[in-house]
Amino acid sequence: MTFHTRTLLTIVTEAVLENDLIALFATRSIRGWTIVAARGNGEHGEKHGNFDANENIQIELIMDTRQAEQLALAVHQQFGAHFALVQWLSEVRVLRGDKF
DSSP states (O other): OOOEEEEEEEEEEEEEGGGHHHHHHTTTTOOOEEEEOOEEEEETTTEOOOOOOOOOOEEEEEEEEHHHHHHHHHHHHHHTTOOOEEEEEEEEEEEEEOOO
């Protein structure tokens, strides 16, 4: 089996941004992502217990490095000043490289 190197962009932010982020992904023809509820503690306070309108989400997208870097920059520019937001890039190896 051959593994292919891709980049994982992870975004943790406020759930209120979910639809706006999905729209941004669509404008960039990004085909897939995973979104899960997230909680923890950081600069903008602790998120724990039952989720409500103030919950956080974690989004994971796998793509080529250039596309991941450009998307992370766009997310930061559009939402970073007004919302709790952290992003990071990780190198990952996938079996079906043509899907990303």
